Amino acid sequence: MKGVFWFLVVSVVIATLIPLSHCSKKPVGIARKEDIPYIKCQVCEILAKQLYQQVQSKKAEISPKKISEYQIIEIAENVCNLKKVEADWILRIDIVEKEDRLELVEHDSEGQCNSECKTIERACQDVMGYSDTDVAEYLYKSKHDIDSLFNYLCKDLSKSCNKKPPPVPKDRTPGEPFVAKSSKEAEMEKLLKSMEGMPGAPGMKMYSRDDLMNMKNFGGENEDDDEDEDDDGDTGFPSKLGKVLRSKENEKGDWKQKIRKGIVDTSTTLKKHATKVSNRLQRWWKGKKTASSKKSSKSEL
Known part of the structure; x- marks a missing residue:
């Protein structure tokens, strides 16, 4: 009870330190949902790579302890959420127009988050759906590599790569240029x-x-x-x-x-x-x- 009381008091104090007028944020880009079918398979491929690498990094970080299933679930839950560090990889991806298709190009540095950034985040969330616990269980229980994870996530679970993406309409409005931070x-x-x-x-x-x-x-x-x-x-x-x-x-x-x-x-x-x-x-x-x-x-x- 005392802990709850302290929590409430501190919350009130912080609220007085930072007025509501300071909480306004500059406008952010909006996801272009119509672009998702053209990039969904590519996003899934990069997502599988990120999941594998982040789990391996976590294992190395906590070694000699064994990674828990909860820690893997946490990675899977956050990897498509731009508010979390696990999703910082999205900030390095640029959507590039090439003839009748869209191609994802990875940069060395992070870029400003605009509509392309939000579109990739939304595509990532569509791929993962409600399968984050299934993916985490797969990563925890089986001996895997990036290729097997790609097949499991992108073909078996989400079916994101089971068919070729449609051609991009000629009248599609190009996206914003990549601006590095x-x-x-x-x-x-x-x-x-x-x-x-x-x-x-x-x-x-x-x-x-x-x-x-x-x-x-x-x-x-x-x-x-x-x-x-x-x-x-x-x-x-x-x-x-x-x-x-x-x-x-x-x-x-x-x-x-x-x-x-x-x-x-x-x-x-x-x-x-x-x-x-x-x-x-x-x-x-x-x-x-x-x-x-x-x-x-x-x-x-």
């Missing part, structure tokens, strides 16, 4: 994804770099620092992160470490305030119960 931007987005579900910060939303930089008074140099009732000297989360993002490249220290430190400091402060509020409420409740008990005793007399 900078290495810093890609690292920042990975860091933002890793913030989701962080202990000590329940309910924290993921913001893009542009969202963070556009926040009101985000890291302003002349803004007044509000003093809290305990004079902790801690500033708000957006302000701390903003100052880190605006720091020059020649400053000492790793910018990622500074961001992480800001998050940890903010989490500690939130927990401290939540504990104080909890203690005050508990004292108030005990006082109320004591007063009620005394009043009841007098009535009996």
Whole structure:
């Protein structure tokens, strides 16, 4: 019960730190569902490769422990979800028009997510469907390679590659060009994804770099620092992160470490305030119960 109470208090505190007006995001691309039949088999082929490689990487990461079926299920559930790191492979794929067909081309770096990115994500989800647990069980129980996994997923389960894709209509509107992200931007987005579900910060939303930089008074140099009732000297989360993002490249220290430190400091402060509020409420409740008990005793007399 105490844990639930603390969770609610911290959620309220975070909600006051980050107003709803800051939660707006820039428009994102919309999947072109009509393109899915032309790329579905290719997506399935890359998906099978990704599943195999990610499971192998997980095995190497936790060695000498044996990988569990739950860990494989987690990979299978997340591999088609762009909000998860397991689906970062989608950001490296470009849809290229070649005569009467569409071809998926893999780049070394991640690109900006537009309608093509969303289309590949949707095609991946169509391939996987409700078969993620079946695929996970297959990967867990059988000795497999990429080819056998491709046959199982793309021919037996989803039937994505059982027939040749139809020709692309001549009047199809071409997709957007592939625009690569900078290495810093890609690292920042990975860091933002890793913030989701962080202990000590329940309910924290993921913001893009542009969202963070556009926040009101985000890291302003002349803004007044509000003093809290305990004079902790801690500033708000957006302000701390903003100052880190605006720091020059020649400053000492790793910018990622500074961001992480800001998050940890903010989490500690939130927990401290939540504990104080909890203690005050508990004292108030005990006082109320004591007063009620005394009043009841007098009535009996």
